[in-house]
Amino acid sequence: MLNLGILISGRGSNMESILKSIKRKKIPINPAIVISNKQDARGLEIARKLGIKTEVIESKDFKGSRWEYDKKIISVLEKHGVTPKNGLVCLAGFMRIISPEFVKKYKNRIINIHPALLPAFPGLDAQKQAIEYGSKYSGCTVHFVDSGVDTGPIILQSVVKIKKGDTEKTLSKRILAKEHQAYPEAIRLFAEKKIKISGRKTIID
Template identity: 45%
Template sequence: MTRRTRKRIAILISGRGSNMAALIAAAIDPAFPAEIVGVVSNRADARGLEIAKTHNIPIKVISSRDYDGREAHDAAIHEAITGFKAEIVCLAGYMRLLTPDFVKKWKGRMINIHPALLPSFRGLDTHARALASGVRIHGCTVHFVTPEMDEGPIIAQAAVPVLTDDTEETLGERVLKIEHRLYPLALRLVVEGRVRMSDGVAVFSDVEDERRDLAIVSPGERRS
């Protein structure tokens, strides 16, 4: 029997790397169609680097302070990713905007997870903004990366109710739990070619078994 080749994944982080850890955990299963081959951070103090080290995943720190401008910094990141022989890039809490040239190089092969139900609440402070707006449903989105921030074609979303006694912290914790479920699912579909970006939209095929999971709805957790 011919052994299936797993896709090679590089992950970009800036902080704690909890979504990176969820992808690593999924990839530990030999049946998962991808393997994590490298982690790049723009911060040497990113806590996620230690997680990668414990799994013997190669890491690379590329600080923007060491480069003259965004283009040079992103060129160094591209060089590191290609050095890992990565085929797909996952952004997992990477907190810098990528240049259009970098995004173009990885068009259709780079995905991101955002802590809101896009197109609502693009950018930062999503949980606080959701609470301030009075929405009753909040969540997260995995999408293809395009030059416009948080505007790429949507791959999958997960939702949670906003409880009347929620704070930014409690809402964020509940959303994070479903992020960890959603990101591995979305990556699997991209790796297997069952969702791809074409003409600015996400095109799906053979996703009947995952159709419900592409829009996960998690029940609210009541606190005593």
């Protein structure tokens, strides 16, 4: 069975939805470790209550390169069996850009979720960008991580209609509800080996 490592920085609501789906046996994967780059991340306590091991690799005062920091992350992942051959790494509100070396080592084994319909509105404040642009629809995208920002092959997308009078807060809330469905589903597809990558496209079996 695959081993799962989840990287968080805050409350980790997507992490929680993933872990609960695993507990309900909807995803055939072993939740091996949750790693936070912040000591006070609320998601750490949620993970512990769900019986998942946690570790903190504080990034606040780290002076080295991104790769030097990521090597610390990788050492913890590998210690818990989340390897490039038998692991999957999920970014769940992890507020760091990971290094190209990390991406290369775990090629097509790191996935992320973004609160927009990529390739529209990558980067920060995607919900605000969508409203200000006048988009009629937004949503979320689960994608593989590559060396760009929100540019990896798309696995799943879920659409949310933007309502008249929507604010960043109200739209974000509705998108988050879709994220909690899409992310566990994408992990299930990966764990069941139903995703194939062809160029920058994914093919779902």
